[in-house]
Amino acid sequence: MRVTVHRKAHFNAAHRLFRKDWDDARNLQVFGKCSNPNFHGHNYELIVSVTGSIDPDTGFVMDLKVLKDLIRTEVEDAFDHKNLNIEVAEFKDINPTAENISVVIWNKLRKHIDLSHDLEVTLYETPRNYVTYKGAK
C-alpha cells in the first residue's frame, strides 16, 4: 500500500528568459513578456509530493515537518526574493523556466529523501501555468 503526502510551499523570485545569442526581438517573439531585459517577478507555488509505504511505527509515509524543513532550507532559502538568473548558480547557464526550476528543485530534494520513496514536484508559475517533474525515467 503506497500513499502520497504533499507539502505546499511558496516563494517569490525574479527571472528573465532569454538566449544571449538571440537579439531582443527574437527573445521577445519566443519568450514573450518573460524576456523583459529588466527582469520581472513571479509568485511561485510549489507542491512537493512524496509517495511510499506507511511506516507501521509512526503511521507516516514521511514526517511532514521534516519535509517542511527540507523545502525551507533547499528551496525557500535558496530562491525566495532572489533574482534566479543572477543569484542562483544553477541558472547561470540555463533559462529559469518553470520546467528547469522544477528539475533543479527535484534534484535538490531527491538527495535528502529516502530512496524507497518516489518524489514529484509541481510548480505553479502563475495560477494557470504549472509543470510537474517526477525524475528522469
Ligand code: NI
Ligand atoms: Ni516570467
